[in-house]
Amino acid sequence: MSTTYFLEGVDRVMKVLDAFTADEPQLRLTDLSDRSGIPKPQVLRILSTLETRGYVERDPRTKRYRLGLRLFELGAIVRQEMDLRRVAQPWLDSLAEATLETVALVVLDALGPVCVEVVESPKGLRVFAQVGRRMPWNAGTSGKVTLAYLAEETREQILARTEFKRYTNLTVTDPDALRKELRDIRRRGYHVSAGDLDEDALGMSAPIFDEGGTIVAAVSVVAPLTRLSGAESECFVNHVCETAAAISRRLGHRRRADEEAADD
Amino acid sequence: MSTTYFLEGVDRVMKVLDAFTADEPQLRLTDLSDRSGIPKPQVLRILSTLETRGYVERDPRTKRYRLGLRLFELGAIVRQEMDLRRVAQPWLDSLAEATLETVALVVLDALGPVCVEVVESPKGLRVFAQVGRRMPWNAGTSGKVTLAYLAEETREQILARTEFKRYTNLTVTDPDALRKELRDIRRRGYHVSAGDLDEDALGMSAPIFDEGGTIVAAVSVVAPLTRLSGAESECFVNHVCETAAAISRRLGHRRRADEEAADD
């Protein structure tokens, strides 16, 4: 296809790397070939080249491939670059202190929100929030909040193109139902969802905007369902919203009238 | 050249990614082209493709390229996989508590040691150790210690192939001088170095071995030169060695006679 700027070969490299996940961090050649849809010999050549520079390595024990330290290095550069993280830290800490529940900061890129910082609840029973985990658009709380505040065009593209996965029987997978929920989020300015990503967990998020008024992240509090009574969660929601607002302000965001009104 | 398993195209992708560093995390097309030695149109094509999957992104403000959140995700998988980190954590903590100085854990791969965990000194004046930073072989303390305990063949390859960089006027850049220092490290079982990576810092490290007796990591204590008197550093060295030994033991390593004797 004599089309745009797209190199098949480069895409294949990413396909191979993308085959590794947190759940299956070690893979054999055959697995990689299957997952990426690239014939084995070629995967072998790609891997060997990647190994050259430490992008992948082989576990000497299992002989399987896994992601290499070089990627850890690159990840650290990305992390260091996210000054939002640094900026937000103190507010996250005090939110955690106030709620005694797990607090998370998720940052948005074109592919979705990624959890970049977590302050864990001191309590024994707590929700696990994994730094580095990419969250779905349609389940949990951070994905929906960020989606809600994206520019309409982008949002509609995502709603149209994405095949939404079901996580529990409460997960919303229908685009129209989701659209409705998003409208609701924009009206309220925050979102609370229970049991739609993780059966027994509840989460609440509020959006963080940059100085241009673009959504860039969200703060969430997540907790076991059993622990949050209505009254308490009401109070937590306020904390979350205030935290998000404070961080937004710190980023140079001034709350504007049109946002308050934004409804569709 | 009709060599073995090596794909030019894949290598170029890595060349482009490798152009980004912690010091220069945002680059323009031209910079990337210069640094990687790849002509601009090709770099553009590579970047566009990488952007597709979130491996790089453009700072909307500066229009420059930077590494994307996808790499943060992959880095988090690597981090999660490093069980050495989990295993070592308690010992690092207690070492930090005992010394009140910055403690670091560096892990080895084929390309060198990478700092994967840091416990910061509580004191106001302290050495900055960056998680995710790749350390040089020839300067500082972790690089030399790990190099010292590598299999002779590997070590010699590194000594032969590497162009050692000078960081201060105390940095050892001559392979022969370095060889001598390494022999010394093997005899003592630890290493203390001052001012050869960072003018005013002193570091000490001891090696960590896996159950096969292979070097896999090192623990270090780093501190401002001014703070460590001879007596104190003597005492700290013991702590460091004990910590390293404890972690090694935890990994299944049994100290063997031949290691103690190993001198060349």
Add this chain to the structure above:
DNA sequence: TTATACAGTTTCAATAGGCGTAACTCGGGG
């Protein structure tokens, strides 16, 4: 021990896709 299966590696010839040169657009500064 031999037979079987499956992972990984090597070969090789055909060609799709990557490649660099060169020309062009765009925008900012002098």
Add this chain to the structure above:
DNA sequence: CCCCGAGTTACGCCTATTGAAACTGTATAA
């Protein structure tokens, strides 16, 4: 108004890449 440098297209050459298929090696069953 022109110049310069960054970024983007166009285009045709040609080689590095590619996948089928054959082969090796190794673990497991019979």
